[in-house]
Amino acid sequence: MSLHLYDTRTRRVRLFEPLRPGHVGVYVCGPTVQSAPHVGHLRSAVAFDLLRRWLLASGYAVTYVQNVTDIDDKIIVNAEREGVSVWELATRETRSFDDAYRAVGILPPTIQPRATGHIPEMFALIADLIAAGYAYEGSGSVWFRVGRFGDYGALSNQRPDAMQASAEAEAGKEDPRDFALWKAVKPGEPAWDSPWGSGRPGWHLECSAMAGKYLGDVFDIHGGGLDLVFPHHENERAQTVCASAARSHDGAGEPEMARYWMHAGLLTTGGTKMSKSLGNSFFVTDALSQVRPQVLRYHLLSAHYRSSLEYSPDALTESAAAYGRVETFVRNALDILGSPEEAASLAAEAPPAAAPRSAKGRGKNRPAGRPAAGAAPAVVASPAAAWAAFSAALDDDLGVSRALAALFGAVAEGNLVLSKTHRGELAGWLVVVRRMLTVLGLDPVTQWPAAGGQVRAALDGVMEIVRDLRSSARARLDYTEADSIRDRLRDAGVIVDDTGEGQRWHLA
Ligand SMILES: [Zn+2]
Numbered sequence: 001m002s003l004h005l006y007d008t009r010t011r012r013v014r015l016f017e018p019l020r021p022g023h024v025g026v027y028v029c030g031p032t033v034q035s036a037p038h039v040g041h042l043r044s045a046v047a048f049d050l051l052r053r054w055l056l057a058s059g060y061a062v063t064y065v066q067n068v069t070d071i072d073d074k075i076i077v078n079a080e081r082e083g084v085s086v087w088e089l090a091t092r093e094t095r096s097f098d099d100a101y102r103a104v105g106i107l108p109p110t111i112q113p114r115a116t117g118h119i120p121e122m123f124a125l126i127a128d129l130i131a132a133g134y135a136y137e138g139s140g141s142v143w144f145r146v147g148r149f150g151d152y153g154a155l156s157n158q159r160p161d162a163m164q165a166s167a168e169a170e171a172g173k174e175d176p177r178d179f180a181l182w183k184a185v186k187p188g189e190p191a192w193d194s195p196w197g198s199g200r201p202g203w204h205l206e207c208s209a210m211a212g213k214y215l216g217d218v219f220d221i222h223g224g225g226l227d228l229v230f231p232h233h234e235n236e237r238a239q240t241v242c243a244s245a246a247r248s249h250d251g252a253g254e255p256e257m258a259r260y261w262m263h264a265g266l267l268t269t270g271g272t273k274m275s276k277s278l279g280n281s282f283f284v285t286d287a288l289s290q291v292r293p294q295v296l297r298y299h300l301l302s303a304h305y306r307s308s309l310e311y312s313p314d315a316l317t318e319s320a321a322a323y324g325r326v327e328t329f330v331r332n333a334l335d336i337l338g339s340p341e342e343a344a345s346l347a348a349e350a351p352p353a354a355a356p357r358s359a360k361g362r363g364k365n366r367p368a369g370r371p372a373a374g375a376a377p378a379v380v381a382s383p384a385a386a387w388a389a390f391s392a393a394l395d396d397d398l399g400v401s402r403a404l405a406a407l408f409g410a411v412a413e414g415n416l417v418l419s420k421t422h423r424g425e426l427a428g429w430l431v432v433v434r435r436m437l438t439v440l441g442l443d444p445v446t447q448w449p450a451a452g453g454q455v456r457a458a459l460d461g462v463m464e465i466v467r468d469l470r471s472s473a474r475a476r477l478d479y480t481e482a483d484s485i486r487d488r489l490r491d492a493g494v495i496v497d498d499t500g501e502g503q504r505w506h507l508a
Helices: 039-057 073-082 086-103 119-131 203-215 226-247 284-290 293-301 313-337 340-349 383-395 400-416 420-440 454-475 479-491
Strands: 004-007 012-015 023-028 061-066 135-138 141-144 179-184 199-201 219-225 258-264 267-269 494-499 502-507
Touching: 004 258, 023 039, 023 203, 039 061, 039 086, 039 219, 039 258, 039 267, 039 284, 039 293, 039 420, 061 203, 073 086, 086 284, 119 135, 119 141, 119 179, 119 203, 119 226, 141 226, 179 203, 179 226, 199 203, 203 219, 203 226, 219 226, 226 258, 284 293, 293 313, 313 340, 313 400, 313 420, 313 502, 340 420, 383 400, 383 420, 400 420, 454 479, 454 494, 454 502, 479 494
Parallel strands: 023 061, 023 219, 219 258
Antiparallel strands: 004 012, 135 141, 141 179, 179 199, 494 502
């Protein structure tokens, strides 16, 4: 199967065909840098990071553009409240968004344009729209003439005559649905001189200008959160499609802005959308003081990107347990195999088909942990079959639930051969598990080295001592002492499993 993606505009899953073979241009609406990021912002960012990593793993070169909205009503209000300039506030919060993205392993954008750095491009766009009758001046502002674009409403699936008025001030508008391309200056606010008077750009306009500059008027994928479909993306599309039609005189009709429009579902708490206005917002810095960043990333990835995802302490605990099982397998397998390099060469030597499943005597090392809800392992006959199932799942509109099932299936099979006697087989499973984790941005070896780097070596040494203490307590038949050590370790977040091949430990 090759990649299929759900397109919001056509409302169906379609075969993905890039405009240029081997290359994909993606524009994702970035943050409005008005205050520190909350976990809801990361949901959409992680979803599009998975898309990007899967495109890369599938062999595409990807140009990934994500803008920064650094001028906006709320930035102005918040800066005034703090007594700092809008530039200072926007710079500081751009950095906090970058930090949050980096913390959960999101690849940095290829291009990260800022709205205020693209005022001349916006002027050119407005001029083209006015010249072709798609926009008009009124009371110092410039408005987009919604009634002139016959396809308005197609993206958000609304009939133009049934649509509500845009939220913007009425002054100078011909039609309540018209929206601002350029906003007339207000006293005390930052403003730029323009051919239509002093003012600042409308929010929707900036994305059309930046997407057009870096990807062209027609490009492959436009993404954002589900809450951006209307009015933001509807208006972006209207601007770009009309400006593009205004510029081309070949009568070819209005080209589509993006060939695929993708929207990530929202993060909810108690079934309600997470947002600051509801007071149920969770700042990323708060979340990361409670949960490891790779667990937060796992949690945000664990539901299909188009569904809403519940964010609660219980849900996070479940994700921590599920990801912990994968980490534990990787760690135990590396303990047996030596190093990732040795595992890779062993896996290359091993026969492609694994030994028959459920061979006698292989089940005794099956770990106590059970898969968490939503992460039930799929039955996979071989590492190659596991990869095929994982690929097919992601090719089907990033079907992450089935991809995770393939991952957990491979982990379950790997756990069955977790011993020195099955090194070749174990290596095969370890290699495929890490290959999948790399696509998910969750490989504990190379992508999250802090989880097993310098600290790991020190902790290994400490645990060696603790294991010796437990062993000698048992040798003295002092089981109370041995159990007490195990219980105290559990309270400290370290779980010790007594297995047929000795004691193994992992973080809770
Ligand atoms: Zn946008």
